[in-house]
Amino acid sequence: MIELISPTRCTGCNICVSVCPMDVFQPTGGGRAEGAAPVIARQSDCQTCFLCEAHCPDDALYVAPDAETVTGITEEAVAAAGLFGSYRRAIGWTAAHRENRSADQTFRLLAPH
Template sequence: MIEIVSATACIACDVCIKVCPTDVFDRGADGIPVIARQSDCQTCFMCEAYCPVDALYVSPVSAPAGPDNPHTDEDAVAGHGLLGGYREMVGWGRGRTSGALKDRNPLLKAVPPLPESRLPAPAPLATTPWNHRSD
């Protein structure tokens, strides 16, 4: 469930507001999104995945965390590198390595020539249209 919107990291781009399928956020007076309907959060991680500056934290627990819970403490979450942690895990966030760069398949520089088949043709080749009678 969405727990933290970091006002210090947020750039007020509204991406989280736009991608949230259940309309959890409202735009605050200062432009920073606020969690307005936390109970509507489906813990889909879309807001955290799309946040370009890792300013969001979605707890993997599908119920709101209490005020004394470490999942609601921005300093604790940031200290453990969890702000934007889901985004990093799916390869979209900090330290991102493009999937093409991770590909270990060898690159073909040229297609090797293929030898002529030594198998006979499976059927005689037709020299006339096959679906017309010749009478």
């Protein structure tokens, strides 16, 4: 489930508000126009699809793998484990990991083995 929006990393672009298919986030204050960070308003609606993380340009979100329970993990713990932005890097959506966009090796797994 979505656990946290890092207040230090978030620039208030509010892309997560738009892209979350379950409408979990809610803008605050002036929203995007004023660079105000959104809040997690409907946490239990989160379907743990990780797509908000994939689309966050600032690596400011963390989705815990637990689909049913809130873990309460802290920003410090996520940062210490190097987990901010880890999904975005894996799919090649960061500048430094572009080669991962075409790294899909499924064709090897489908071959007879």
